[in-house]
Amino acid sequence: MNAENTIGFVAATLTTSAFLPQVLKICRSRSTKDISLPMLVTFILGVSLWLIYGLLLNANPIIIANVITLFLNLMILGFKLKYG
Amino acid sequence: MNAENTIGFVAATLTTSAFLPQVLKICRSRSTKDISLPMLVTFILGVSLWLIYGLLLNANPIIIANVITLFLNLMILGFKLKYG
Numbered sequence: 395m396n397a398e399n400t401i402g403f404v405a406a407t408l409t410t411s412a413f414l415p416q417v418l419k420i421c422r423s424r425s426t427k428d429i430s431l432p433m434l435v436t437f438i439l440g441v442s443l444w445l446i447y448g449l450l451l452n453a454n455p456i457i458i459a460n461v462i463t464l465f466l467n468l469m470i471l472g473f474k475l476k477y478g
Numbered sequence: 479m480n481a482e483n484t485i486g487f488v489a490a491t492l493t494t495s496a497f498l499p500q501v502l503k504i505c506r507s508r509s510t511k512d513i514s515l516p517m518l519v520t521f522i523l524g525v526s527l528w529l530i531y532g533l534l535l536n537a538n539p540i541i542i543a544n545v546i547t548l549f550l551n552l553m554i555l556g557f558k559l560k561y562g
Contacts, residue, residue: 397534398531398534398535401527401530401531401534402528402531404527405524405525405527405528405530405531406524407524408520408521408523408524408527409520409521409524409525409528410524411520412516412517412518412520412521412524413517413521414517415514415516415517415520416513416514416517418514419512419514419517420512423512425511425512426512427509427511427512428503428504428507428509428510428511428512428513429500429512429513430499430500430502430503432496432499433496433497433498433499433500433503434496436492436493436495436496436499437492437493437496437497439492440489440490440491440492440493440494440496441489441493443485443488443489443492444486444489444493446485446489447482447485447486447489447539450481450482450485451482455531
């Protein structure tokens, strides 16, 4: 693996795993009051396009990162719609 | 501009501008209780590495997106440290 891909994969691991403590925090607190709904919707739309961009460029770090980021943010959006 | 770059720039605009409603929401509410601090720290570290990845690949959508995302998330982190 070249240097770019190594850095890309570490970046992907961090920006992806970042949303896990947010999911766990909401599971514990059942509160999403301070999280912006327009942020979640806009971010999810953007991450979906990053996924397409990664597929077009055949850039694995971008593809993998955005699949997992999309999944975790859809969970956070679900919590937001449930808890308000 | 080719199709990949167009999609990349729209994706960049969305995942970047997404954090603006979150910043504005905190400005109004002065509350960040539901936002995970470990998420913010991990995300900011990851975005910094995406920026380096973009620079190495000379991929403008990745560079521009991550500079602005970094700036807005450092603001959110500042609010989180201030409001708890």
